[in-house]
Amino acid sequence: MPIKKRGTGLTAVADAWQLADIDVTASYPIRPYTAVMAEVAKRIANGQMKCEMVHGEGEHAQFSIAHGASMAGARATTGSSGVGVTYAFETYSPIAGGRCPIQALIGDRTLDPPGDFGSEHTDCLTLRDNGWIYGWAENAQEALDNSLLCFRIGEDPEIMLPQIVAMDGYFVTHISQDYVMPDQAQVDKFLPPFKPEFRLDVNKPVIMGPQIEPEMGPPLEWDRNVVMERVKELIPKATAEFNKIFGAKYAPFVDEYMTDDADMVFLLQGAHAVTCRSAIKYLREAGYKVGMCRLRWIRPFPDAALQQILPKFKVVGVIDTNTSYGAAGGGGVLLVETRASVSEVANKPIIQGFTSGLGGETITHEEFFKMADMMKQTLDAGKIIQSSTWVNFNDYDKAAIEVKAAWEQAAPSTK
Amino acid sequence: MAVAEMIKSIAQAPEKEYYLPGHRTCAGCGPALAYRLIAKASGKNTIFIGPTGCMYVANTSYACGPWAVPWTHAQITNGGAVASGIEVAFKQLIKKGKIKDEFPNIIVMAGDGGAIDIGLQAASSMMYRGHDVLFLMYDNESYANTGIQVSPMTPYGATTMFTPSGPEIPEAKKFFPKDPMAIFCSGGHPEVKYGATASISYPVDLMNKVRKGLAVEGPAFLHVQCPCPKGWTYPADRTVELGKLAVETGMWFLYEIEDGVKKWNYMPKKLKPVEEYLQTQGRFSHLQPEHVAKMQAWVNQRTQLLGMEVPLPPAQ
Numbered sequence: 001m002p003i004k005k006r007g008t009g010l011t012a013v014a015d016a017w018q019l020a021d022i023d024v025t026a027s028y029p030i031r032p033y034t035a036v037m038a039e040v041a042k043r044i045a046n047g048q049m050k051c052e053m054v055h056g057e058g059e060h061a062q063f064s065i066a067h068g069a070s071m072a073g074a075r076a077t078t079g080s081s082g083v084g085v086t087y088a089f090e091t092y093s094p095i096a097g098g099r100c101p102i103q104a105l106i107g108d109r110t111l112d113p114p115g116d117f118g119s120e121h122t123d124c125l126t127l128r129d130n131g132w133i134y135g136w137a138e139n140a141q142e143a144l145d146n147s148l149l150c151f152r153i154g155e156d157p158e159i160m161l162p163q164i165v166a167m168d169g170y171f172v173t174h175i176s177q178d179y180v181m182p183d184q185a186q187v188d189k190f191l192p193p194f195k196p197e198f199r200l201d202v203n204k205p206v207i208m209g210p211q212i213e214p215e216m217g218p219p220l221e222w223d224r225n226v227v228m229e230r231v232k233e234l235i236p237k238a239t240a241e242f243n244k245i246f247g248a249k250y251a252p253f254v255d256e257y258m259t260d261d262a263d264m265v266f267l268l269q270g271a272h273a274v275t276c277r278s279a280i281k282y283l284r285e286a287g288y289k290v291g292m293c294r295l296r297w298i299r300p301f302p303d304a305a306l307q308q309i310l311p312k313f314k315v316v317g318v319i320d321t322n323t324s325y326g327a328a329g330g331g332g333v334l335l336v337e338t339r340a341s342v343s344e345v346a347n348k349p350i351i352q353g354f355t356s357g358l359g360g361e362t363i364t365h366e367e368f369f370k371m372a373d374m375m376k377q378t379l380d381a382g383k384i385i386q387s388s389t390w391v392n393f394n395d396y397d398k399a400a401i402e403v404k405a406a407w408e409q410a411a412p413s414t415k
Numbered sequence: 416m417a418v419a420e421m422i423k424s425i426a427q428a429p430e431k432e433y434y435l436p437g438h439r440t441c442a443g444c445g446p447a448l449a450y451r452l453i454a455k456a457s458g459k460n461t462i463f464i465g466p467t468g469c470m471y472v473a474n475t476s477y478a479c480g481p482w483a484v485p486w487t488h489a490q491i492t493n494g495g496a497v498a499s500g501i502e503v504a505f506k507q508l509i510k511k512g513k514i515k516d517e518f519p520n521i522i523v524m525a526g527d528g529g530a531i532d533i534g535l536q537a538a539s540s541m542m543y544r545g546h547d548v549l550f551l552m553y554d555n556e557s558y559a560n561t562g563i564q565v566s567p568m569t570p571y572g573a574t575t576m577f578t579p580s581g582p583e584i585p586e587a588k589k590f591f592p593k594d595p596m597a598i599f600c601s602g603g604h605p606e607v608k609y610g611a612t613a614s615i616s617y618p619v620d621l622m623n624k625v626r627k628g629l630a631v632e633g634p635a636f637l638h639v640q641c642p643c644p645k646g647w648t649y650p651a652d653r654t655v656e657l658g659k660l661a662v663e664t665g666m667w668f669l670y671e672i673e674d675g676v677k678k679w680n681y682m683p684k685k686l687k688p689v690e691e692y693l694q695t696q697g698r699f700s701h702l703q704p705e706h707v708a709k710m711q712a713w714v715n716q717r718t719q720l721l722g723m724e725v726p727l728p729p730a731q
Contacts, residue, residue, distance in 0.1 A: 002500060004694065023504060023506050023508060023511065024500060024503050024507060049460070050507075050510075050511055051485040051507070052503040052504075052506065054500065054503055054544065055544070056496065056540070057496075057537070057539075057540035058536070060492065060493060060496070060537075061499075061536070061537055061540060062495065064489070064490070064492075064493035064497050064500065064537065065496050065497070065500035066500060066501075067497055067500060068489075068496065068497035068499065068500025068501040068502075068504065069500035069501065069503060069504035070500075070504075071487055071497075071500075071501060071504075072500070072501045072505055073504065073507070073508060073509060073513075073514060074500075074503075074504035074508055076504070078502065090490055090492060091490065091493065094490060132455050138595045147604035149502075161699035172633050180585075193477060193513075200459050200462050200485045200487060200501060200519075201460060201485060201516065202461065202462065202484060202516070202519055203516075204484070205483060205484050205485045205486075206485055206487070207475065207479065207485070207486045207487070208485075208487035209487055209488030209489075210475035210476075210477075210478045210479060210488065210489060211471055211474075211475040211476055211478075211479055211488075212475075212477065212478045213476065213477070216477070216478055218557040236506055259438075280429070348709055399433055403480045415724075
C-alpha cells in the first residue's frame with residue numbers, strides 16, 4: 001500500500017531510490033542537498049536499503065564513481081549543490097556521451113560569490129548543454145515522482161542518458177510537507193530492472209570511450225542529438241503511464257494554471273510556482289486575467305509544447321531565478337529559450353523577462369503583483385516596454401517608480 | 416585472482432596475450448611493452464581503466480583498441496574514482512545476485528600525470544577507501560601524449576617542451592621528482608598492503624608484482640618505469656637497455672613493500688656513475704658538470720635514504 005508521509009524533497013527522493021533498489025551511490029557534503037545522503041546512509045546502516053555508499057573526496061569524484069558503477073551495470077546515483085555542481089563539470093559530458101544513465105539529485109544553490117546558501121537555478125542550468133535529462137520539481141511529491149520517471153526514461157534502451165532531479169534548495173529540499181510514497185508493486189510495474197546491453201563484462205569484452213579521429217566525432221554527437229529528440233517523444237508516453245499506475249495528474253511538459261481565459265501568464269519552473277498560484281488568486285480578484293505556465297523539463301526544452309500553448313496569450317512574463325550575464329535580451333536562461341522556442345510562430349505573444357528570487361529569496365506576492373502590473377502595461381501598450389527587468393532593481397511599474405523617487409529624495413547624494 | 420601463481424622465468428610466462436598488435440604506439444615504446452606484460456600476467460578475468468594519456472590515445476585511435484579484455488577510458492583526473500565505482504558495483508551486484516560474474520581483476524593503467532599529478536586526488540582517495548583495485552602507474556617521466564611536457568616525474572635537468580634549457584635556466588628542469596612510493600606505500604594510506612616499483616627491463620619481476628598486487632585484498636600500487644624514446648631522446652632499439660642502466664646507476668630502484676616490510680628485488684653490486692645514464696639521452700645533453708654533480712649527489716642521498724647499502728660513485 002502507498003504510505004502517506006511527511007518529509008522533504010530529499011527524504012522523498014531517498015524513498016524513490018529505495019524503491020528503485022539502487023546499487024551504488026556516491027556522497028560528498030554540501031548544503032542543501034546533503035540530507036539525502038544522510039538519509040540513504042541511515043537506511044543502509046539499518047538494512048533498509050541494499051546499496052554501497054562511496055564517500056567521494058569531492059563532487060568530481062562523486063560523479064566519476066557513479067559513472068564507473070554504471071559502466072559495470074549498477075543503478076547508480078549521486079547529487080550535489082552550488083559550487084559542488086560546477087566542481088564536477090568535467091564529468092558531465094563523458095557520462096552522457098558514454099550513455100551511462102546515472103541519476104543525480106541537485107538541490108540548487110547560489111554560486112559563489114558571495115557564499116550564499118540560498119536557492120538559485122544557475123548552478124544546475126550551467127549543465128544544460130551536456131546531454132542530461134532534467135527538470136525542476138515543485139514539491140516533495142514531484143521530486144519523488146520525477147526520480148522514478150527519470151530512471152524510467154533515462155534507462156530506456158533507446159535512450160540511455162543520465163538524469164538530474166533538480167529542486168529548489170530549502171524550498172523543496174528542507175520544508176517539511178506531505179507526500180505519498182508509492183508501494184513496491186507499483187514501482188516494479190513502472191520501472192524494470194536496469195540491464196544495460198553493454199557493460200564491463202570479461203565474458204563479453206567491450207572497449208568503452210575510445211579515442212577517435214576527427215571525422216568520427218560528429219556522428220556520435222549527431223546520435224546524442226537524435227536521442228534527445230527521442231526523449232521528447234518518450235516523455236508524454238512515460239508520463240501517461242506514470243499517471244495511470246500511480247494515479248497522478250502530471251502534464252507531460254507544461255503545468256498550466258488558470259490559463260483558460262488568461263491574456264497574460266507567468267512562465268517559470270520549480271517551487272516559486274506555489275507562491276505564484278497564490279498570487280494569481282489575488283490578481284484575479286483585482287481584475288488581472290493572469291495565469292501560469294510551469295515548465296516540468298528544461299532538457300529537453302519543451303519547445304513544441306510552448307508553440308502550442310503560448311499563442312493563446314498576449315503577454316508572457318518569463319521569471320528567471322538564475323543569472324546568465326550578457327545573455328540575449330538581458331534576462332536569464334528561460335527567457336532566451338522561451339523566445340527562441342516561439343520565434344517562428346506567427347501569432348506569438350509578447351515575451352518579457354523578469355529576474356527574481358535570486359540568492360534564495362522568496363518571490364513575494366508583492367513582487368508577483370509588480371510583475372503583473374508591468375505585464376499589464378506591456379499588454380496595454382501592445383509592445384515591449386523593457387526587454388527584461390530585474391525585479392526591485394529596474395522596475396518600471398508605478399509603485400516601483402514612486403518608491404524609487406522617495407528613496408532618492410531621502411538620499412539625494414546617490415543621484 | 417585469489418592466489419598469485421608466481422612466474423619463475425620468461426620461458427614459463429603465459430603464452431596467451433591480452434594486449435595484441437594493432438595500435439599506434441611509437442617504435443620502442445616502453446609503456447606498450449609494460450601493457451603487454453601486465454595484461455599477460457593478469458589474464459582473462461581483468462578490466463582495465465585507462466585514464467587519458469599515451470596508452471589511451473595511441474592504443475584506441477579509430478574507435479578500437481588492442482585489448483582482448485574489457486577496457487574503459489577515464490578522464491586523466493579520475494582513474495581512481497572510476498575504478499572505485501566499478502569495484503563497488505561488482506561487489507554489490509554479485510552480493511545482490513544481480514550478476515553471476517566472478518569478481519574481476521581491476522587495474523587502473525595511469526600515466527605519471529594521471530597518477531601523481533592531476534590524478535593524485537582520485538588515486539589517493541581510492542587507496543584510502545580500500546577499494547580492491549591495482550593502481551598501476553606507468554611512468555615515462557613526462558606528459559608524452561601531448562608532445563613531451565614536464566610532469567612531476569620528469570627528472571631534474573631534463574628538457575621538455577615546457578622546460579627548455581637556455582642561458583637563464585641552463586639546467587632546464589629545476590625540481591627533483593616526486594616519490595610516489597613514499598606517498599602511497601609508506602603508511603600514509605593504511606589500506607595499501609602491497610606496493611612495488613618495477614621496470615619493463617625486468618619482465619618476470621614486473622609480471623610477478625602484478626600478480627602479487629592483484630592477489631592482496633584491497634588496493635595495491637605499482638610504479639613501473641617505462642623508457643620513452645621520443646620523450647627521452649634516444650634510439651628506439653635501446654629501451655630495454657636504458658631501463659637496466661637506470662637501475663644500475665640508481666636512477667631507478669626495484670623494491671616492494673608488503674605489509675610494511677621493504678624487500679629489495681634487485682641490488683647492483685655497486686652503482687655506476689649517473690653520467691653513464693645521462694649521456695645516453697638527448698634530454699640531458701645540455702647539462703654542465705655542476706648539474707651532473709648535483710644529480711649524482713641526489714642519487715647518492717636517495718640511495719642512502721632508501722637503505723640500499725652499495726658502494727656509491729663520488730658526488731662531485
